Amino acid sequence: MVLKMKGMPMWAVIALSLLGGVGGGYAAVAMQSREGKSGATCVDNEIIRRAAVPAGARAANAGALPYFVDAAAKASPAVVHVRVVGVVERESPYRGTLLEFFFGAQPNVQQQVQLSGSGALISPDGYIVTNFHVVKNARAIEVSLPDKRNFEAKTVASDPATDLALLKVQSPRPLPYIEFGKSDSLRVGEWVLAIGNPFNLETTVTAGIVSATARNINTQSGKVSIESLIQVDAAVNMGNSGGPLVDLDGRLVGINTAIASPTGAFAGYAFSIPESIVTKFVEDVRKYGEVRHVVLGVNIMNMNSQLAEEFANGDTRGVIVGGVYANGPADRAGIRVYDIILSVNGRRVNTVTELQGEISRLTPGDTADVVVFRSGREERVRVQF
Known part of the structure; x- marks a missing residue:
């Protein structure tokens, strides 16, 4: 799926599932066997083990370079390869031809396709988190573990607004699973690993840093979406969709999307759904059987110097309310036009995306403490959703 980014005319935001027609093939990768002459070299696992960094060397290097081996070893067994057989609707090849002129509009054609992506096992009883766009329109789903076991998977729940899906496999014995970290604690510049199956290269690990947080890249322009994404520079490509972003403790802090x-x-620019949104999605499904979202009921804008001078004594913090929907949560709580929202439940918000990220944590029935700047002073209001 290729979507144009606002403000970036020559760029595209690309959902990272790998698509190919049945009977066709996936995107080719230039590799040969170890007897071939390609620059890509096959290395035995035993050679890799012998080349591992000794414990003493790791300790001596602790203050210089990050050590990724433990995090990769801990998380990788729980990263699965998701293969989907689905159906997509294509425009009729006879559209605008003489056939339509004589016989009327021709129906669109349904075409069977294969999709390849990644996923993360999050429990020993076989629950898997992946992207919605990986399993959308799936007729059959198969997942493969790094230990070569294969399972048929069923979709338990999906949420287009967050681009998340929860799958389930049945196994006679407990499965490896990845622990959850805390995306809220991530800082710009922190090291992270992306694990997945780009171009069908199974269990590929790449490293990078957190480049930014609370990014909105309009992957679902024109649709209701919740985006407060983690931007990283770890190499991510087609087939990485649904795979985990992990911290140096091997814990899931995001889902690459x-x-x-x-x-x-x-x-150099990859984006992950933060763990906070993933956790809320999983907890909602387990508790309610579905994902439950709330809305604040306001139109909001980022602050700028002109708005700050007019409404906030020159302070550019927060986001300004441009409109309030009648009888919505904000209206019932007394939030007004030109209020400047500074924080939600104690967490500061300085952009529209940050506010959306905080609201996305909430469920119908929750109450939030919202601090607003109004008429020269801060006020606290309680919003019931």
């Missing part, structure tokens, strides 16, 4: 690229291949 998209890249920004002028070519369709990784160009």
